[in-house]
Amino acid sequence: MKSYLQLARHEGNNTLFETVEMAILSSLWGVPLHLHAEGLRGTGKTTIMRAARDIFPPITRIKGCLYNCDPEKPHCPFHKAMSPQEIAEIGSEEIPMPFLEISHSAKIGTIVGSIDLAKITDSANPTAAILPGIIPQAHRGVIFIDEINRLADTSPELTDVLLDVMGTKPGRVQIEETGLPVVEIPVQVSVWAASNPDEEPGPLEETRRQLADRFDMVIDMGRTHDPDSIAEILKLNSHVRMYEKEVSQDYKAMHQKARKELQNIAARYTNLDLPDFLRNYIARIYVKYDLESLRAIEAIQHAALLNCALKRRDTVLVSDITKAFPLALRHRVDSEILTRIMNSAPDSSSSAVKVTSPFESAAPAREPSAAAAAAAAAAAAQEPAPAQAKEKSFMSPVLSFLGIKGEKENHS
Numbered sequence: 538m539k540s541y542l543q544l545a546r547h548e549g550n551n552t553l554f555e556t557v558e559m560a561i562l563s564s565l566w567g568v569p570l571h572l573h574a575e576g577l578r579g580t581g582k583t584t585i586m587r588a589a590r591d592i593f594p595p596i597t598r599i600k601g602c603l604y605n606c607d608p609e610k611p612h613c614p615f616h617k618a619m620s621p622q623e624i625a626e627i628g629s630e631e632i633p634m635p636f637l638e639i640s641h642s643a644k645i646g647t648i649v650g651s652i653d654l655a656k657i658t659d660s661a662n663p664t665a666a667i668l669p670g671i672i673p674q675a676h677r678g679v680i681f682i683d684e685i686n687r688l689a690d691t692s693p694e695l696t697d698v699l700l701d702v703m704g705t706k707p708g709r710v711q712i713e714e715t716g717l718p719v720v721e722i723p724v725q726v727s728v729w730a731a732s733n734p735d736e737e738p739g740p741l742e743e744t745r746r747q748l749a750d751r752f753d754m755v756i757d758m759g760r761t762h763d764p765d766s767i768a769e770i771l772k773l774n775s776h777v778r779m780y781e782k783e784v785s786q787d788y789k790a791m792h793q794k795a796r797k798e799l800q801n802i803a804a805r806y807t808n809l810d811l812p813d814f815l816r817n818y819i820a821r822i823y824v825k826y827d828l829e830s831l832r833a834i835e836a837i838q839h840a841a842l843l844n845c846a847l848k849r850r851d852t853v854l855v856s857d858i859t860k861a862f863p864l865a866l867r868h869r870v871d872s873e874i875l876t877r878i879m880n881s882a883p884d885s886s887s888s889a890v891k892v893t894s895p896f897e898s899a900a901p902a903r904e905p906s907a908a909a910a911a912a913a914a915a916a917a918a919q920e921p922a923p924a925q926a927k928e929k930s931f932m933s934p935v936l937s938f939l940g941i942k943g944e945k946e947n948h949s
């Protein structure tokens with residue numbers, strides 16, 4: 538299997554690379570980010586999501602805790618009542634950020650948790666204890682589900698579990714076993730899913746709308762028709778043949794560099810926030826277009842912050858918001874509304890935006906035509922045009938070191 542940095546980036550899949558990087562940063566901030574990649578077979582959605590593990594930074598947990606208790610915020614049944622001294626005595630350890638898959642044949646007990654048979658049959662000290670399932674064990678990491686549309690169709694039980702896990706941030710799981718009290722555990726898990734909307738039973742947003750809405754962002758995967766990108770893929774593939782057995786030292790070093798960089802960004806931008814006029818702008822879109830769920834605009838706000846941080850910028854721009862629109866809205870509104878919302882955004886590259894002051898009365902009649910939109914338009918007018926601002930993500934130095942052209946910024 539190819540490592541994350543060996544995968545070719547092109548205009549059809551670049552958004553997925555960017556969103557998984559956003560989700561990793563979000564995990565470091567303690568906020569789960571639920572992603573759903575939709576696309577035809579062969580667009581590489583599962584490959585990219587699985588390979589993203591290569592750049593997962595480590596997490597620190599209480600030594601041996603299967604629930605990945607943060608030593609500073611213990612949450613599991615064993616550690617949550619312990620004092621800091623008691624926890625310090627147990628010690629801590631670094632483990633890779635979890636990435637666990639839910640297969641279609643998995644039983645609910647395996648996924649949520651079940652009675653710990655080893656403990657209950659221990660003749661020296663029989664105790665009734667719970668063995669955490671895949672979801673609680675993925676705390677502070679990622680659960681991956683392939684073909685989510687099919688799973689949601691065939692397993693309503695598991696769908697209910699996912700609705701609980703993704704319903705709030707952090708989410709929760711309930712472990713129920715006959716003879717034991719119900720155990721409810723908070724879980725901070727990002728759910729990453731993939732599906733092919735052209736295959737049975739069709740798009741998730743049409744079959745299980747409530748579950749579809751739980752995903753913060755949906756990424757539409759495409760192929761590339763750009764000869765340069767295709768040549769790039771060829772080059773990467775021929776280059777890779779030399780390292781088929783093992784990932785080279787260069788790549789290992791670069792994965793390490795990317796992990797460190799994500800940790801640095803998480804620490805540096807931990808207090809990044811949206812300026813009020815941008816928050817008002819999003820709020821007005823919510824009202825004007827009668828968006829069904831508040832999750833949509835929460836996702837827009839959060840995605841804008843993540844995108845801004847990954848570009849190592851201290852100020853959130855209108856372009857951070859507009860980038861988030863299709864990701865947060867394409868599974869929530871119909872395409873006509875999405876187009877209207879996209880068109881309502883002040884175009885940062887257009888000189889047509891002549892507003893100089895946020896509240897100038899001669900503001901162009903753009904939607905939503907309110908002070909917030911005018912302020913957003915004014916801010917956009919002051920944003921550097923894309924041509925001058927070839928923004929690079931944190932991955933650029935890593936990719937260019939490896940001779941990968943990679944990013945296609947600002948093309949949309």
Ligand SMILES: [Zn+2]
Nearest residue numbers: 602606613616
């Ligand atoms: Zn614990």
